[in-house]
Amino acid sequence: MKNASWIAKNELNPHADWQVQIKNSITTAEALSEYLDINQSALEKTIRKYPMRITPYYLSLILEHGMPLFRQAVPDTKELLDHSHTEDPFREIPFSPVPNLIHRYPDRVVLLVTNACATYCRHCMRKRMVGYTNPKPLDMAVAFPMEKAVQYIQEHPAVSDVILSGGDPLLIETRQMATLIKKINVIDHVNTIRIHTRIPATLPQRITDNLIDALTADKPIYMNIHFNHPLEITDDARKACKKLADAGIPLGSQTVLLKGVNDSRYTLKQLFKDLLAIRVKPYYLHHPDPVKGTGHFRPSVKKGLKIMKALRGHISGMSLPHYMIDLPGGGGKVPLVPDYIKSIGDNHLIVENYKGDVFLYPDGQ
Numbered sequence: 448m449k450n451a452s453w454i455a456k457n458e459l460n461p462h463a464d465w466q467v468q469i470k471n472s473i474t475t476a477e478a479l480s481e482y483l484d485i486n487q488s489a490l491e492k493t494i495r496k497y498p499m500r501i502t503p504y505y506l507s508l509i510l511e512h513g514m515p516l517f518r519q520a521v522p523d524t525k526e527l528l529d530h531s532h533t534e535d536p537f538r539e540i541p542f543s544p545v546p547n548l549i550h551r552y553p554d555r556v557v558l559l560v561t562n563a564c565a566t567y568c569r570h571c572m573r574k575r576m577v578g579y580t581n582p583k584p585l586d587m588a589v590a591f592p593m594e595k596a597v598q599y600i601q602e603h604p605a606v607s608d609v610i611l612s613g614g615d616p617l618l619i620e621t622r623q624m625a626t627l628i629k630k631i632n633v634i635d636h637v638n639t640i641r642i643h644t645r646i647p648a649t650l651p652q653r654i655t656d657n658l659i660d661a662l663t664a665d666k667p668i669y670m671n672i673h674f675n676h677p678l679e680i681t682d683d684a685r686k687a688c689k690k691l692a693d694a695g696i697p698l699g700s701q702t703v704l705l706k707g708v709n710d711s712r713y714t715l716k717q718l719f720k721d722l723l724a725i726r727v728k729p730y731y732l733h734h735p736d737p738v739k740g741t742g743h744f745r746p747s748v749k750k751g752l753k754i755m756k757a758l759r760g761h762i763s764g765m766s767l768p769h770y771m772i773d774l775p776g777g778g779g780k781v782p783l784v785p786d787y788i789k790s791i792g793d794n795h796l797i798v799e800n801y802k803g804d805v806f807l808y809p810d811g812q
């Protein structure tokens with residue numbers, strides 16, 4: 448078994464250039480078994496249905512820190528045993544008027560730019576499609592054709608916010624990203640472009656100066672980063688976020704509440720504080736979606752609400768995300784808030800504060 452210091456000195460250098468890391472990332476059970484104690488045949492079976500990719504960088508974090516990161520990236524046979532959920536509970540497919548575009552809310556669309564990611568999250572809500580362009584896991588990301596999607600945006604003046612998602616949009620070639628951003632940027636009625644990515648957590652070396660140039664446009668570009676654990680905030684991740692923030696890209700985070708990974712008030716408190724310290728504003732804490740193959744990651748909503756209650760008031764409001772569920776059937780996202788109102792009358796409310804003390808709040812005139 449090879450350890451973290453072995454890796455640092457060899458071809459799996461966790462700080463290498465991003466293309467080198469994509470090329471050298473771990474995609475087979477055999478390769479992974481050199482570094483981690485795993486059941487090779489069980490892993491192979493799982494990978495056949497849901498591909499694996501782990502960058503040398505993320506592998507080095509797993510070796511250093513163990514379970515909370517291991518669970519997010521290393522396949523588990525539980526993925527194959529999840530019969531209680533469906534592959535596309537949000538009906539993204541029916542909400543897709545043209546290929547690779549989802550239009551559910553009136554003023555914003557999601558573009559699925561590629562189905563490759565630097566490291567495949569075992570809890571992915573688009574597990575049905577990530578990693579599947581080729582029968583084999585990809586060496587390089589293939590950018591999906593975007594002509595029809597761009598044309599759709601041009602023809603729909605109500606669309607003012609365009610979200611690049613996937614897969615991981617930052618995995619397509621820098622030139623392709625520059626071209627896509629330019630095409631969206633010139634559409635008059637588009638006000639904002641958003642990029643949803645996990646790259647700063649799984650392959651922060653991808654945030655190069657060239658990429659920053661590609662992400663420069665007249666329209667504001669916002670970025671929401673998928674960070675799930677304080678141990679993902681390393682010096683490399685810090686550097687990547689600094690580069691993005693210095694370039695004028697406002698950063699937010701989209702964390703998923705994951706059983707056995709971060710479903711504790713202490714872990715999330717640390718994560719949200721650490722994110723704010725690297726100029727990433729916690730935006731959403733997503734309750735995990737009921738997606739086939741990911742059921743073992745789902746805590747109860749009750750637990751999520753309890754954690755939110757334990758955080759509110761105890762850490763800066765700036766570091767508190769909204770806790771969200773996405774309603775199956777395409778109902779959309781809804782924020783869930785712990786109940787602070789104990790009773791509500793015509794002239795007053797009875798409200799509990801963050802310490803559990805109860806107050807009378809005068810209402811009406």
Ligand SMILES: *Cc1c(COP(=O)(O)O)cnc(C)c1O
Nearest residue numbers: 549550551552555556557610780
């Ligand atoms: C989450 C989501 C959005 C963006 O929602 P915001 O609340 O604006 O961040 C847009 N379209 C779809 C289909 C989504 O699932």
Ligand code: SF4
Nearest residue numbers: 564567568571614645
């Ligand atoms: S990076 Fe995003 S799209 Fe890719 S596997 Fe993880 S959650 Fe899914």
